[in-house]
Amino acid sequence: MGRHRSDPMGIARLALAGLAALAVLSLIVVGVLSLFGALDSEAEPASAPAPGAGSSSSTTTTSGKVPTVLVECVADRCPNVFLKVAGGDVLLNREMARGEQAQSFDAKVDVVLTDASTVRVHVNGVLREPGGTGERQEFTVGKEE
Incomplete structure (x- = not known):
């Protein structure tokens, strides 16, 4: 029987994983900034x-x-x-x-x-x-x- 062997992770897979992590981080930052902007604009009209x-x-x-x-x-x-x-x-x-x-x-x-x-x-x-x-x-x- 043959042994299964894992191929080492190639450079393309590492780059793709890095881009995915960067995209998730960017979405989190945009979401937080939008939340703070919405909270600030709500407070102004009444008070x-x-x-x-x-x-x-x-x-x-x-x-x-x-x-x-x-x-x-x-x-x-x-x-x-x-x-x-x-x-x-x-x-x-x-x-x-x-x-x-x-x-x-x-x-x-x-x-x-x-x-x-x-x-x-x-x-x-x-x-x-x-x-x-x-x-x-x-x-x-x-x-x-």
């Missing part, structure tokens, strides 16, 4: 701070666009602030801390404030009257044409 929002009665970002709604927490904690694109995605649904801001440039935004006295709200750049202590407010704001 991007508006420069110059302070205590002025008009709010404008550096691009010159006025947000449809800008909510700024003026108490140590602002219980459950809810912002939602009318008929669409929830932008914010959580407690906010002092100085934290949330804004939206969408055409129509539903707003629910658990304690309206703890936040300062600007609608189309105009300061909205603050609510009473512990007062819950629900309203919809629309973009001025």
Whole structure:
């Protein structure tokens, strides 16, 4: 009976294995970069701070666009602030801390404030009257044409 013998691995097989490993590594790197890009772009629309929002009665970002709604927490904690694109995605649904801001440039935004006295709200750049202590407010704001 004859003995079976393994042929030594040729240079072509080594090159092919190296290219396959390089392709897998490239796919992993592209996937990780895409994931980080997707996570970064999700966070910006709802919680991007508006420069110059302070205590002025008009709010404008550096691009010159006025947000449809800008909510700024003026108490140590602002219980459950809810912002939602009318008929669409929830932008914010959580407690906010002092100085934290949330804004939206969408055409129509539903707003629910658990304690309206703890936040300062600007609608189309105009300061909205603050609510009473512990007062819950629900309203919809629309973009001025």
